Amino acid sequence: MYSQLKSYLSHSKVSQKLLLMLLTTSLVTAVIVLFTTYSIWRFVVHTQIETDFESTLKLFIEQQPNINEASQQLTSLKKLNPKSIELHQATLFNEQGKLVSYTGAKPQAQQLHQLYAFFLNQTSYKPHIIEITFGDGSHYTLLTAYKYQINALFNGKFFLMVVALLLTAILLIRIIQMQSKRWLIEPILHLKAVTHQVSAHQNYSVRANKVYFDEIGNLVDAFNTMLSQIQARDQLLTDARDKANRAQKTAETSSIEITKTNLRLEEEARVRSAMERKLLEFQDFLNGIINSMPSMLIALTPRYRVTLWNKKAEQLSSIPAGQAINHRIDDVFPNMLFYLDLVHQASTTATTQNVSQAEFKIAGETRYFSIMIYPLNESGLEDVVIKLDDITDEKHLQELVVQSEKMMSLGGLAAGMAHEINNPLGGILQNIQNLTRRLSPGLPKNQQVADSLGLSMYDIEQYLKSRDIPDLIDNITRAGHRAVDIVTNMLQFSRNADPKLxxxxxxxxxxxxxxxxxxxxxxxxxxxxxxxxxxxxxxxxxxxxxxxxxxxxxxxxxxxxxxxxxxxxxxxxxxxxxxxxxxxxxxxxxxxxxxxxxxxxxxxxxxxxxxxxxxxxxxxxxxxxxxxxxxxxxxxxxxxxxxxxxxxxxxxxxxxxxxxxxxxxxxxxxx
Known part of the structure; x- marks a missing residue:
C-alpha cells in the first residue's frame, strides 16, 4: 500500500500536491485551535473556585451564633477547602483590629493591618478580608491567607493529551515540510544549479535527475533532451572543425570543398547560438516560477550573503534584487538579524528550522510572518533557503472571529438581565406613584382619612416638606425612570432588529x-x-x-x-x-x-x-x-x-x- 501511495504521489500534478499539503496543514491548525479553545474554557471555568470559596467561608462563619462558637469552629475550615485552594491561615479580629482567634499557621502580628501587610509583601499567600456579622449583632473581621493551586485544574490525562497532540502536530508539520522541500523546492533548485553549471562552464554532458513524474519531471525531461541536442550539435561542430583542419592541408586542390565546409560551419554556429538563446529563455522561465511564488524566498551562502531574492522579497523590503544579491541578509533585511542563529543551526545540522509567528516592522506597519529555514545539502550545495509567508490577515481574521463570538453571547445575557429587572422596577414605580397620590392634600379621600384620625393634612404636608420627603420621592422616581431607560437600552442592545438612525x-x-x-x-x-x-x-x-x-x-x-x-x-x-x-x-x-x-x-x-x-x-x-x-x-x-x-x-x-x-x-x- 505504501508503494502504491508513493507511486501515486510521484505521478500527481504539482497543484494536487500543494492542495494535499494545504488540507493537511489546515486540519492540524484546526485541531490545535479547537484544543486551545477547550483549554482556555477549562481554565476560565475552574478559576471561579476562588470566589465560591470566599462566599462559602463567609456563610459558614456567620451561621455561628457568637464569637465563641465561631472561634471553636475555625478548626473545621479545612473541610471547606476545594482542591485548588491551599489555605495557610484564618484569623478573627474584633472591631478594634485586634486578634481574637486563628487556625492554621501562627500569625506573625496581632493587628489586622500589620498581618495584612505581612501577607501582602512577604509571602506568596494572597490575603483576603471578609466582614462577619453574627446573630447577636457583633461585627468582626475574618482575614484569610491562601493561594490558588493551578496544578489542580489539570490532571495527568489532560497533560498526556496535550503532549500527544503537540507531538502529533510536530510530526505532521515536519512531514509536510519534508514533502514540500522534496516535491517542489529541491527539484527546482537542482534544475537551476544544473542550468547554472551548463551556462557557466559550457558543460553539456551533465544531466538533471528526474525524481517525480509531474510537471517538474516533464520539465526535466525537456531540459535533458535539449542538453542532448546541444551536446550532439557541439560534437558536430567539433567534428566539423577537425574536418576543416584536415581540409586546410589540401586547400590548394580542394577550394570548393573548403567553401562548402565553411558554409556548413556557419550553419552549425547559427544552430548553437539558437540553442544558447533557448537555454537563456529556460533560465528566465525558472526565474519566473520563483518570482511568481506568493512567499518571500531568500537563498544564503554559509556567510549569510544573498544569492536568491525573488519579487516578493523586493516588494516587502523595497530593495531591488540587484542591490540585495551578494550582500549580507542583515544589511538588506534587518528583521532577520534575530534569526541568524537559526540560519546557522539549519546549515550546520542540516535540519529545517521553523518560526510559527514572527513580528516584523515593515514600512512602519507591524506584520506577522511564518518562517521556514532549510538547507540544500541534498543538492550538493551549502546554501540555505529562507521562506517567509505573510500571515497578518489570517491573524487579524482570527481575532475578529473571537470578538464576534463574545459579543453574541453578551447580547443574550443583556436580554435576560433586562427582563428580570423590568418586573421589580415596575412595582417600584407604581408604588411610588401611589405613595405620591396618598400624600397629596388635594385628594378628598386623603382629607377624609386624616380627619378621622384627628390629623391636619396641612401639618402632614409641612412635616413632609421639612423632612425633604417630596424631594426624596422625586429622586426615587427619576432613578426609576433612569433604570427603565437602561433596561430599554439593554433590550435594544440584545435585539437583532436595526434601530432607527x-x-x-x-x-x-x-x-x-x-x-x-x-x-x-x-x-x-x-x-x-x-x-x-x-x-x-x-x-x-x-x-x-x-x-x-x-x-x-x-x-x-x-x-x-x-x-x-x-x-x-x-x-x-x-x-x-x-x-x-x-x-x-x-x-x-x-x-x-x-x-x-x-x-x-x-x-x-x-x-x-x-x-x-x-x-x-x-x-x-x-x-x-x-x-x-x-x-x-x-x-x-x-x-x-x-x-x-x-x-x-x-x-x-x-x-x-x-x-x-x-x-x-x-x-x-x-x-
Missing part, C-alpha cells in the same frame, strides 16, 4: 456628552485633587453623521468616565492629568478621539480591553461590560470602528470612526 451634528453631540460626563463624581474629585485639564479640539463644517444620538452619547460618556477613573486612581506619569477630546473628518468617516495621559496599557491588556467582563479594576468596582457594550454599539448598530492605541506610561487613545453614509438609510427617499 438619524442625521446628527457630531460636534454638538460630543459637546453634550462632555457636559453630562462633567457632572460625574469622578470628574469633580479629579478636578479638586489633581487639577484636571480638559482640552477640546473641534473641526468646523463636519457633515452630518447617521447615528443614534443616545447610544453615541453613551459611548463617549463611557470613554470619558474610564479616562477620568484611570487618572483619579493612578495619576498622570507626565504631570498634570489631561483629557483631550477631538472631532475631525478623515476620508469618509467622522473621527472622535478620547485621549488621556494616564498609565497606559500593555499589549495583553490592550488586546482584551473590549472583551465582555474583562476589567482591571478591583472586585466590586467594575463589571467589565462598558467597553464591550460600546464596541457592540459602534460596530453593530453604526457599522463603524472602535479601536485603542496605548503603551505603558504613555496614556491611551480611544478612536471612534462613524461613516457619513449608512446602509440602513441610504435607500430612504429624500424629503
Amino acid at each position: 438619524e442625521i446628527c451634528d457630531i460636534t454638538e453631540l460630543t459637546k453634550q456628552a462632555l457636559e453630562i460626563a462633567k457632572t460625574e463624581t469622578t470628574f469633580n474629585e479629579l478636578q479638586q485633587k489633581h487639577g484636571l485639564t480638559i482640552r477640546e479640539h473641534y473641526r468646523e463644517a463636519i457633515p452630518g453623521v447617521p447615528c443614534i444620538q443616545s447610544e453615541i452619547e453613551q459611548v463617549i460618556i463611557n470613554l470619558l468616565k474610564n479616562a477620568a477613573q484611570v487618572l483619579n486612581e493612578h495619576g498622570a506619569p507626565t504631570g498634570t492629568p489631561e483629557i483631550h477630546l477631538s472631532v475631525k473628518q478623515q476620508d469618509n468617516y467622522a473621527v472622535i478621539e478620547v485621549r488621556d495621559n494616564g498609565i497606559g496599557m500593555d499589549d495583553r491588556t490592550r488586546r482584551k480591553v473590549f472583551d465582555p467582563f474583562f476589567t482591571t479594576k478591583e472586585i466590586g468596582k467594575g463589571t467589565g461590560l462598558g467597553l464591550s457594550v460600546s464596541y457592540f454599539i459602534i460596530s453593530s448598530h453604526h457599522h463603524g470602528l472602535l479601536d485603542v492605541s496605548s503603551e505603558p506610561g504613555k496614556g491611551a487613545c480611544f478612536t471612534i470612526k462613524l461613516p457619513f453614509r449608512s446602509l440602513r438609510i441610504q435607500d430612504q427617499p429624500a424629503v
